[in-house]
Amino acid sequence: MEYEAIIGLEVHVQANTATKMFCACPNNFGSEPNTNVCPICLGYPGVLPTPNREAINKTVLAGLMLNCEIPEFSKFDRKAYWYPDMPKNYQITQYDLPFCIDGKVLVEGKALTGELEPKYIGITRIHLEEDVGKSTHAGTYTGVDYNRAGVPLMEIVSEPDMRTADEAWAYLTALRQTMQYAGVGNCDMEKGQMRCDVNISVRPVGQKEFNTKTEIKNLNSIKSVHASIDYEIERQIEMLENNEEFKQQTRGWNEASQETYVMREKEDAHDYRYFPEPDLMPVVLTADKVAEIKEKMPETPAAKRARFVEELGLPAYDAQVLCLEKATADWYETAVATGADPKKVSNWIMTELLRELSDAGLSINECPITPENLGELLGLIDKKVINGRIAKEVFAEMFKTGDAPGKIVKDKGLEQVTDTSAISEFVIQAIDNNEKAVGEYLAGKETALNFLVGQVMRFSRGKANPNLAQEALKEELAKRG
Amino acid sequence: MSESDIQVAHIAKLARLQLTPEEEAEFQTEIEAILSYVDKLQNLNVDGVEPTAHATQITNVIRDDVSGKTQDREKTLANAPDVADEVLLKVPAVLGGAH
Structure with a gap:
């Protein structure tokens, strides 16, 4: 029998604000434990939380980037929560x-293991809540650091629209990319700034209703999400084939053994006992206010890719690689603005620059070469000051020193030799030293x-201009034929 | 509200409260009495009244994203049941939070 998976993701993204969601404590990763806390985020009696304007604006911006509607009226609620990483015993959400x-995000192109046809993944909602503290489990006890408790956390809930691990991988990659483009979250999964839970069930192809789902937690990288799915x-297919009974479970991911394992059986939704947060007034976002945020909205990754293909004539694959990070796309556009050929710039970035950066362990923001200098290098090739082979040598030197290509070419005397008398000397040397090849050529090879x-x-x-060298060779050989 | 709408045993479990059978029965009676009193609200005519979560019409009580004073760690840890590694709150072992 053929099966298909039904996959939906719940993704938590920390908003990169200066302060926490409901108090003025710094929102800062890596501070000394329990130093970024105050009576409000510790939930002392009688305190009054106040929402962070910037966190709301960033959530709305994230929503607009993901094609969401922004309702005029929103409110906060309390959710019962019993783990000690939340000092209040409830979470404001x-x-x-x-x-x-009602948003959506486009996934397309190369995924982790295959190629995806363009497809929209629906986004049910994005809500804003407070993060919980960090627990360290020490066997006989648990240690808690509340620095993270109260950090603004956007929860992005997808529709069950994904069918494969590759689609989930591409969706997460697109989300992270969009958050970074919008500048609303840093999304470093290692720092817990982006976390993902997977909801997944399997059904025979053709069946309309969903089977019982499993939720997978503890996924620390986009790659783990792919592997766990x-x-x-x-x-689950094996269970279906064996007619085993399904219970709704929460499962963890064991990175070492690359397996999921049972964590617990899911509590019913009503056990969270949501009710309107009495300490917080509702939020009204007028159409004017939303328009104001929309005005500052940067181009989405999908729009940028489409523009690179349509206006600059790049292949879709080039656009995908260049737009993966906004900083790379910006770098590329600055280089193209020097007048260099868009495809040639793309080739240099994709084959040379990204490799050099990766070898050196540098990000594009730390790149020793400026985009203007790459433009200048391509100009030197176009004007035949240097040939392509020398250009690679110059490029390596640029990466090492950060010097401009013109300076390197001059200092090292790398200008292409176009002087025909100089080339003739090299031609004579080549002919005199390679009798066998000369003989073969003259014999018709x-x-x-x-x-x-x-x-x-x-x-x-x-340094010789290869075209001139070829002409001069032919001429000289003709004399000897 | 009917009697079956509230189950003290279930609420106690959710609230991590241990009740004796006598307490359970007592609270069940008391809570039902309270709820039936509040139930009188059901007799009000609320035609044309918009549902709301708040009694006031105030909205957008929001603050700017500016950092302020934090509390000294000593003071925070003084309220903790116990301390681990000098800087963490120490609580009984927990496995697997909701996040």
């Missing part, structure tokens, strides 16, 4: 009236010419 609803699909051109380049230490 949004139950029925969140800030953003593949594992869970196989596990055209390919021997390529070898001889290579020899001319070698004697010129790469």
Whole structure:
């Protein structure tokens, strides 16, 4: 029988505000434990929380970037919560009236293991809540640090629209990209700034209703999400084939063994006992206010990719790679603005620059080469000051020193030799030192010419103009034929 | 509200309260009495009244994203049941939070 998986994701993203959601404590990763706390986030009696304007604005911006509607009226609710990482015994969140609803995000192109047809993944809602503290489990006891408790946390809930691990991978990648483009969250999964829970069930193809789902937690990277989905699909298919009974479970992901394991059986939704937060007044976002936020909205990754393809004539794959990070896309556009050929700039970034950066362990923001200098380098090739081979040498030097290409070419005397008398000398050297190849060429073997051109380049230490070298060679060989 | 709408045993479980059977029965009677009193509200005519979560019409009580004073760690930890590694609140072992 053929099966299909039904996958929905709940993604938590910390908003990168200066302060927490309902109090003025710094929102800062890596501070000394329990130093960014105050009576409000510790839930002392009689305190009054107040929502952070910036956190609301960032959530709305995230929603707009993900094609959401922004309802005029929103409110906060309390959710019963019994773990000690939340000192209040409840979490302030949004139950029925969140800030953003009915969005969608495009996934397309190369995924982790395959190629995706363009597809929209629906976003049910984005609500704003407070993060919980950080627990450290020490066997006989648990230690709690409340620095994170109260940090603004956007929860992005998808529709059950994904069918494969690759689609979930692409959706998460698109979300992270969008948050980074919008500047609303840093989304470093290692720092817990982005966390993902997977809801997944499997059904025979053609069946209309959903089977009982499993929720997977403890996923620390987008790659783990992919691996856990593949594992869970196989596990659930096996259960279906064996007619085993399904219970709604929360399962964890064991990174070491690459398996999911049972954590607990899910409590009913009404056990959270949501009720309107009495300490917080509702939030009204007028159309004017939303328009004001929309005005500052940056181009979405999908729109940028489409523009690179349509206006700059790039292949879709190039656009996908260049737009992965906004900083890379910005770098690319600055280089193209120097007048360089868009596809050539893309080739240099994709084959040379990204490799050098990755080898050096640098981000594009730390790149020693400026985009203007790459533009200048391409200009030197176009004007035939240097040839492509020398250009790679110059590029490596640029990366090492940060110097402008013009300076490097001048200092090292790398200008292409276009002086025909100088080239003639190299041609004579090449012919005199390669009797066998000359003989073959004269006997009619055209390919021997390529070898001889290579020899001319070698004697010129790469600086001869290859076209001129070829012409001069042919001429000289014709005299000897 | 009918009697079956509230189950003290269930509420106690959710609230992590341990009740004796006598307490359970007592609270069940008391809570039902309270709820039936509040139930009188059901007799009000609320035609044309918008549902709301708050009695006031105030909205948008919001603060700017500016950091302020935090509390000294000593003071925070003084309220904790116990302290681990000098800087963490120490609580009985927990496995698997909701987040």
